[in-house]
Amino acid sequence: MSRTCFQRSEQSRQPAFHQSECAMSRFPRLSLAPGAVFRALCLMLFLSLIPGAVSAQVRSLHFAAEEGFVLSPERGFWISEYEDFLRSDNWTYEWMARQRNENGYSVAFALIRLDDWRDAPLPEWELNWIEGALGNARRAGIKLILRFSYNYGDGQPDAPLWRVLQHIRQLGPVLRRNRDTLAVIQAGFIGQWGEGHGSTNGLDSPASKAAIRDALLEHFPLEVPLQWRRPPDLMAWGAEGRGRFGFHNDCFLSAPDDTGTYTGWAGQQLAQRLFAQDLTESTPFTVQTCRGSAPRLGCWAILEEGALYHLNTLDAAYHPDFHARWRAEGCRDAVERRLGYRLRMAFARIDQAAHEVTVWVANDGWSRIFSPRPLLATQYRGGTPLETITLGPAALLGRETPAGGQRLGDVAPGETLPFQGRFRRWILRNDVVCLSSPDPRQPDLGAYAVRFANAAVPGQSWWSDARAALCFNAVP
Structure with a gap:
């Protein structure tokens, strides 16, 4: 490549230009339309104006276990x-x-x-x-x-x-x-x-x-x-x-x-x-x-x-x-x-850029939960619900998807399984994510929703009776 560049430099009599051109020829050429460049610059400017939008792209948090009595259905x-x-x-x-x-x-x-x-x-x-x-x-x-x-x-x-x-x-x-x-x-x-x-x-x-x-x-x-x-x-x-x-x-x-x-x-x-x-x-x-x-x-x-x-x-x-x-x-x-199941959130991983939430669910009870329970995650911003998704098997751990999707009943006694899902929107600072498992046959009845065996952690996670869900600050 050096010989080719030397020859081109001699022919063009513009050594400075061709020195730069030769250096760049070692990398793939990118062809960007002016509109694409403009949009990319606008996105970067927009994100820079949102506190916490691009800081701490991945966050991990641990939940606290509740050691005392937990009132939850069917157990x-x-x-x-x-x-x-x-x-x-x-x-x-x-x-x-x-x-x-x-x-x-x-x-x-x-x-x-x-x-x-x-x-x-x-x-x-x-x-x-x-x-x-x-x-x-x-x-x-x-x-x-x-x-x-x-x-x-x-x-x-x-x-x-x-x-x-x-x-x-x-x-x-x-x-x-x-x-x-x-x-x-x-x-x-x-x-x-x-x-x-x-x-x-x-x-x-x-x-x-x-x-x-x-x-x-x-x-x-x-x-x-x-x-x-x-x-x-x-x-x-x-x-x-x-x-x-x-x-x-x-x-x-x-x-x-x-x-x-x-x-x-x-x-x-x-x-x-x-x-x-x-x-x-x-x-x-x-x-x-x-x-x-x-x-x-x-x-x-x-x-x-x-x-x-x-x-x-x-x-x-x-x-x-x-x-x-x-x-x-x-x-x-x-x-x-x-007695029965005793499901708790062990820890979570939040990937802001990928809009992704992964939570690990542990079962400290003697049995599974036997009603067909999905695990739902709802993204809140300023107290307003933006989206609710069903969390499934965590692909990042190479698990195969069970027939019919993964449910809380898949978590056997003594086992901890990951559940994962992706929101459509970015996960921003001060967003709250709430994890819930209502009875699919009566989704609006909080008394029939699973109560997770987790204690509150000040400034991080808490149980919401109104939402029948364990909520946490996604990006504090």
């Missing part, structure tokens, strides 16, 4: 009046609202008694009554563990199979319209208390159980998890109902077989327990303790088995001997914190 201790959800004077909107707002419960167990309809279809007014009761739960901000039964134990009768199937068909539309109020639906209907045993009409035979299973899968809302009482039935069904059915244990920690929850000889019971531990990784597990032949009362048992079985919700009152022991040994508060 924790559950409460109940243990009476008919429709006919008890105690099951009122006021009672449910007080339990949530004053006593800190987000879940209630609701038993609907169908005793009067063992020999008749459900009348329209009964279906309307159920719909009204579910609406009261919504107004109170309570989610329900719902079960239907034809008796309250003591050897009372249930209903013939054909009548049960008729009732399930009738109930389907009501439950689908009110699916936002339901944390889980327990299979119910069969036998004593709807617990799947002691049927007076043969409903606990394998054929009848399978027929009821199929009716529940067909008519009850797809988005709401279902629960069966005993793992051996679920194991026998194989793929039937897999992904929809979890199980509930109404005698948790009561005996080696948890009072009939697990059946057969010791090796069979061990296989059933291992199946249950695997099943509850992906389906909700709700329990009630009872004092059986050899109760495991101590803190060691609930802390060990709560983690093994991914315990999601637990009766707050029964059996009182368990709760008294947990209080005496000092672990009841720890149990409350671990």
Whole structure:
């Protein structure tokens, strides 16, 4: 190149010009139209007039964990009046609202008694009554563990199979319209208390159980998890109902077989327990303790088995001997914190120039969240919302996009996953970003939104009740 330049310099007799030209010839030539140059200069001038617009292009921040109680839907201790959800004077909107707002419960167990309809279809007014009761739960901000039964134990009768199937068909539309109020639906209907045993009409035979299973899968809302009482039935069904059915244990920690929850000889019971531990990784597990032949009362048992079985919700009152022991040994508060999911923001990365937000979500609870929850980010400027985006897998970490997009339920216990999204606008100084996860079925109801387990950091991040979101200063 030096020889070529020397020759051109000799020919042109303009050595100074060609010295510059030769130097520049080592780089690619840029051809900019006058209008493009003007626009670029204007953009640079505009950005220079905005405080913080081009300073600190990438910012990282760490969030503080909340160590105490966090009220969030579909998890924790559950409460109940243990009476008919429709006919008890105690099951009122006021009672449910007080339990949530004053006593800190987000879940209630609701038993609907169908005793009067063992020999008749459900009348329209009964279906309307159920719909009204579910609406009261919504107004109170309570989610329900719902079960239907034809008796309250003591050897009372249930209903013939054909009548049960008729009732399930009738109930389907009501439950689908009110699916936002339901944390889980327990299979119910069969036998004593709807617990799947002691049927007076043969409903606990394998054929009848399978027929009821199929009716529940067909008519009850797809988005709401279902629960069966005993793992051996679920194991026998194989793929039937897999992904929809979890199980509930109404005698948790009561005996080696948890009072009939697990059946057969010791090796069979061990296989059933291992199946249950695997099943509850992906389906909700709700329990009630009872004092059986050899109760495991101590803190060691609930802390060990709560983690093994991914315990999601637990009766707050029964059996009182368990709760008294947990209080005496000092672990009841720890149990409350671990029940279900406990999602918190660990840290975030803000890329101003790329308009990009990446947040890492940790789960310190015993289980996942099972309702289909996206993670949303809203950009505010001067208190005005500019845009809301759904955060997905963080491509910068090379993660593959899960089918259907990434949701909070993908964050398993003990795991931390990144979520990432890009706004259309620059992220400027004093912009606020708020992270939220409303219930997609009731997006405007703050009581049904996930409350992240984060403490406020002065000048950085805080929980906003009005927005049901964890907010932070993106670029202080």
